[in-house]
Amino acid sequence: MPKDRDLNVLDAVRAPIESARGLPNSHYTDPATIAEENEAVLRRTWAGLAVGADVPEPSDCKPIEFLGQPLLLVRDKDGTLRVFENICRHRGMILVEEPRKIEGAIRCPYHSWCYSKDGRLVSTPHVGGPGQNSHPRMDKSDLGLIEVRSHVWRDVIFVNLSGDAAPFEEVHATVLERWKDVEKPLYHGGADSSFTLDVKTNWKLAVENYCESYHLPWVHPGLNSYSRLEDHYHIEEKGQFSGQGSYVYRQLKGENGEVFPDFDGLPEFWDTGAEYIALYPNVLLGAQRDHSFAIVLEPVSHMQTREHVHLYYAIPNTTDEMRGRNAKLWKEVFVEDVFVVEGMQRGRSAPGFDGGRFSPAMDGPTHLFHDWVAGKVAALRAERDAE
Template identity: 25%
Template sequence: MLNLDPRLYVDPAVFLQERNSIFARSWQLLGPVSQVAERGEYVSADIAGIKIFAIRGRDGELRAFRNVCRHRGAQLLEEGTGRCATVRCPYHQWVFADDGRLINAPWFGEDKDFNMADWPLEPIHVATWRGLLFVAIDPQEDLVSQIGDLVTELGDEPIETYTALKTDRVIFDANWKIYTDNFVEGYHIPGTHPSFFAAIDFEQFKTTAHRGFVRMTAPPRDGLFYRGKWLWMWPNWTLSLFDGGMNTSRINPISTDRTEQIYHFYFADTSDAARPAQEKTIAGNLAVVREDYEVCVSTHRNYASGSYSAGPLSPRHEQGVHYFQQRVKESLGA
């Protein structure tokens, strides 16, 4: 097994192809569905450069749309969460209902051929699973089919009972696939994460690829906040378990050489007394992640310089890398 051709990580044309054949065709995690629990609540996000939002309508229905005004293409809602009764374009003040209908085009002038009913927001697909919110622009399969064997993997975990208490966003200068390659293997832990390495039984670290996801496990030693199971799901989201909680993240490419990771941290105990321990868990998690970013950035530079050619993958530790890269190649027709 060989690593992917480094050109696939640094060629801007590949990024554009990935946007159309991977990110527009797959279900994308937006975090907890609690973000849109009440009428008028919305979450606005970027998917590899495509702007979208999901909103809970006044009729109680959950809908999602491209975050693009039908008039001149302006972005309607800033990224993040919020609440609104209608969606007003900040550019020319066109107003859309929460079901996507255009309901006002002020100062437009007379045009006998103009009919507001012809210009609704462009809808996209939305779904929920176990308390998590997903959207898809043009999915090639339904959500449950995409996550595959994850349904069984998390069958005994009460993930929908956890409350999302914190969100974090980190940006780093490397291709999204370089970070994903890193996430789906534990081979780098001894060299990159010395404190983490000391907190697990690394000799028993196992990585296995399954339908729709990669599982990594290792017995934790005393004091580790992780429970010893880390999951990555095609194409770009993760879930890691804590005692009494979990985190999820979405690995989103901003450009060929820039990636954002949007984290949500969820816990069973929402009391003030539990907060200090939870903040320590969050800080520890992000500290480990930042160690990954450093090596990913330097790796990307080597790929971009042309000084690296594809090397071999470990049959013991890099099954997850091979699975991910095969899925990428299939999606790109490479």
């Protein structure tokens, strides 16, 4: 049973910001609490899994494990991307062990059952006996790959593992409207525009840190030298997303003054503005006039997170030198946060810490994320208590 199951701690988290406490230590350290939270917060919502650039070409596939569940990204010959459970319907064997291009069908290495790229079971050799590739009591149409509900937005692949969340466009209608002006074609920068950070922290602490600009002067002094704390504003959409925006975005310039091309048709705000939001639960997004990024947080364990960072541009053929410099700069910024989120994780082992307090002026975006997590867990508990 979760450690805080019989306490009113979630009510304290959901209180107004001036009196609220943060999520208690158990949400970062206790396996039972975290398992319950994973069900409420990651399995029943639209969680970020990967990006389309992970399987860029037709017939590409990539196995991924998420919350212990084996999944398979597959892009079919027409370019449609699907997510399946990475198991054969015969005996549950893992189908694909490494990223690769599928030549022909997806073949199970155990008994050679074969599946098309759209998930249909197409071949069952010797299933009716030697030389008999069918059986009258086995209907192949009922034994295709199990598809996981998915949606792609800004190249991020979102999945709803429970299968019963409202449609993505409905759940996230507000952010789709907010960012409609930057809803442009995105071109992934390629191998030099993606990197992964392995961080010894719970994934929620990465979200909490990303949400707010309060830490800029001390953790990011270089960034704060031109995009100062006072140049930022809060983005707060209760129950959906939160983050920060800046009125001062400075474009990267090359040695000869070159810059990345802008996205077409942007309103005037984006000349100098930028926005950075945490789309609940585990996707961090950034939008600027000339490039954007997506960070998918992979919850490896209660105290290990992989941050998968991907950079995108307005055109497909930006220069190697500029892309490399941009990736280096962003990596430096994100690495600066590592000691903070790892330090907060270590701090969650202190029994005297009660979740902390929030600055009413500075911590609104982070408080909203805590409130959302607590609300999802409380709703799950109420549902189970009513059964």
